Amino acid sequence: MQTLAQYLSAQTISPSLSQLILTLANTSKEISHAVQHGALAGVLGAADSENVQGETQKKLDIITNDMLKDSLAADGHVKALASEEEDFIVPVNPQGEYLVCFDPLDGSSNIDINSLVGTIFSVLPAPAGEATEQSFLQSGRNQVAAGYMLYGPSTMMALTTGNGVQFFTLNPETNEYLLTNEQVTISTDTSEFAINMSNQRFWQAPMQTYIADLLLGEIGPRQKSFNMRWIAAMVGDVHRVLCRGGIFTYPTDNKNPNKPYKLRLMYEANPMALLVEQAQGKASTGYQDILDIEPEHIHQRVAVILGSANEVATCLEYHQQNYNDQEPAL
Ligand code: F6P
Ligand code: MN
Numbered sequence: 106m107q108t109l110a111q112y113l114s115a116q117t118i119s120p121s122l123s124q125l126i127l128t129l130a131n132t133s134k135e136i137s138h139a140v141q142h143g144a145l146a147g148v149l150g151a152a153d154s155e156n157v158q159g160e161t162q163k164k165l166d167i168i169t170n171d172m173l174k175d176s177l178a179a180d181g182h183v184k185a186l187a188s189e190e191e192d193f194i195v196p197v198n199p200q201g202e203y204l205v206c207f208d209p210l211d212g213s214s215n216i217d218i219n220s221l222v223g224t225i226f227s228v229l230p231a232p233a234g235e236a237t238e239q240s241f242l243q244s245g246r247n248q249v250a251a252g253y254m255l256y257g258p259s260t261m262m263a264l265t266t267g268n269g270v271q272f273f274t275l276n277p278e279t280n281e282y283l284l285t286n287e288q289v290t291i292s293t294d295t296s297e298f299a300i301n302m303s304n305q306r307f308w309q310a311p312m313q314t315y316i317a318d319l320l321l322g323e324i325g326p327r328q329k330s331f332n333m334r335w336i337a338a339m340v341g342d343v344h345r346v347l348c349r350g351g352i353f354t355y356p357t358d359n360k361n362p363n364k365p366y367k368l369r370l371m372y373e374a375n376p377m378a379l380l381v382e383q384a385q386g387k388a389s390t391g392y393q394d395i396l397d398i399e400p401e402h403i404h405q406r407v408a409v410i411l412g413s414a415n416e417v418a419t420c421l422e423y424h425q426q427n428y429n430d431q432e433p434a435l
Contacts, residue, residue, distance in 0.1 A: 109262070109273050109282040118249075118266050121182040121202055122228070126250060129205075129226055130262060130273075130282055132176040133254035136169050136210070136224060137275065140256045149217050157192040157404060163216050166190050169209035169224065177205055185236035187403045189372045194403065196236050203249070204229040204241055206403070208372040211253070212338020223255040223340030227376040241403050245375035245396035252380065253340050263289070263347060265383040270347065291386035292350035295413040297332045299342045299353040307358035310428035311391065315420050339368060343377050343411070347384055352412040352420060356391065357433060365433040366406035370398060374407050387417035391424040392432055408432075 107115075109130055113123040143149055152162045170190040177183045177197060184201035187194045189208045208225040215222050228250040232240050252264040260275035262282055270289040273282035298319055305316070322330040334351070336342045342353045355367045368374050378388035378395035388395045388411035395407065410420050 106283040106285070109284070112271065112273075112284050116266060116268065119202075122249060122266065125177075125180055125182050125203055125205070125228060126252075126264065126266075128176050128180040129173075129224075129252075130254075132172050133224055133260070133262065134275065134280055135172055136254070137256050137260040139165065139168060139172075140210075140216075140222060143219065156190050158189075160213075162190065163210070163213045165216050165222075166210050166213055173207055173209050173224070184231035185240065187238075187241050187371060189369055189404075194236065194238050194241060199235070202231055204231045204236065206241065206371040206375075208369070211340040211373065212336070215336075215338050215341075221255065221257050221336055221338045221341035221344075223253045223338065223344075225253045225340055225373055225376050227251045227371065227379075238403055241371065242400045244399055245370075245378055248375060248379050251376035253343070253376070255340055255344050257341070257344075261285075261344070263344065263380055265380050267383070270380050270384040272347075289347050289384045291347060291381065291384045291413055293385070293413055293415050295350040295352060295416050296329055297334060297345075297349070297351040298416075299334050299336075299345070299351060301335060301337075301355070302333070304358050304360060307360040309357050309359075309430040311423040311426065311430065312354070312356040312420075315423040339373055339377065339409075343380070346386070346412045347380065350413045352410065352416040354410040354420070355408065356410065357408040364406070366408050368406060368409050370395070370400055370405045370407045371403050374409050377409075378411060381411045385414060386412050387414045389417060389421055390432070391421065 148165050152164045152167050154162045182201050183197045185194050185196045187206045206227040212222045250266045255261045262273040264271050272286035274285040318325050319331040357365050374395050381388045390408045
């Protein structure tokens with residue numbers, strides 16, 4: 106089996122990008138170690154702080170954010186970084202060619218119950234000149250690499266550099282990522298969906314109707330039975346979709362009118378959308394491909410509907426029908 110380094114050296118990507126991906130991969134090995142030690146290392150539980158989005162931070166959110174910041178600063182190829190856990194962008198190396206956006210530990214609510222969590226990353230080209238927030242406001246189509254590391258029964262990495270999607274599995278004996286699937290492909294059709302059903306009464310009409318039709322199973326318009334899964338960590342739900350198909354959505358809702366969307370564009374939606382498109386799936390807000398969004402600020406949130414191409418297309422048909430709902434501004 107090829108190691109990640111061997112795989113990258115055979116690709117037509119710049120050596121600096123390969124180096125950056127190896128830096129991210131090496132840091133994830135340390136994160137995996139910290140996550141595995143859990144209570145033994147005293148890293149579980151809440152920290153005494155909130156992030157810029159007003160969410161309580163877990164100790165591991167802060168620890169993993171610091172690990173990534175330190176290693177990306179030492180890498181040499183990163184001009185600046187943006188993290189879900191940082192209020193502002195962090196300038197790193199004026200000579201760096203890349204900008205990195207990351208969610209250091211996605212699915213924080215799973216940390217204390219020993220369930221799936223992961224790191225999500227997105228690499229953008231750095232425009233010339235001093236790095237500012239404006240430098241990061243590029244559409245997801247500009248990403249030169251994206252992926253995630255999943256800290257589960259095995260530690261895995263999903264990667265795209267624009268040439269399909271590859272899975273690597275961390276060999277615990279050698280501490281090396283090994284290529285275990287060179288061409289990840291999402292099945293076009295599915296009968297599995299993932300949504301937080303407890304928000305049902307807050308969704309807009311298109312999603313209400315779409316999910317209601319899935320629940321009707323054989324006796325409804327879809328004429329087949331659907332199963333539901335919800336890991337409560339996007340990284341885990343997207344991994345399942347990449348492995349065996351499905352549709353994952355965190356739709357617009359009016360639970361909190363000041364926060365109609367949950368997932369972050371730069372740290373979650375864009376990297377996952379690139380992976381999904383590279384694996385032959387689709388990723389949309391309901392009204393637009395996620396990768397076509399022109400970001401307005403780094404912490405912006407969006408509605409996400411992604412997965413098996415035909416199922417996402419069906420869900421989008423419900424959004425094209427004439428309901429009175431307007432998509433709230435970002
Ligand atoms: O980062 C946000 C996140 O943790 C996602 O990973 C996940 O899909 C979602 O929130 C879970 O939200 P909920 O609390 O509604 O299940
Ligand atoms: Mn997250």
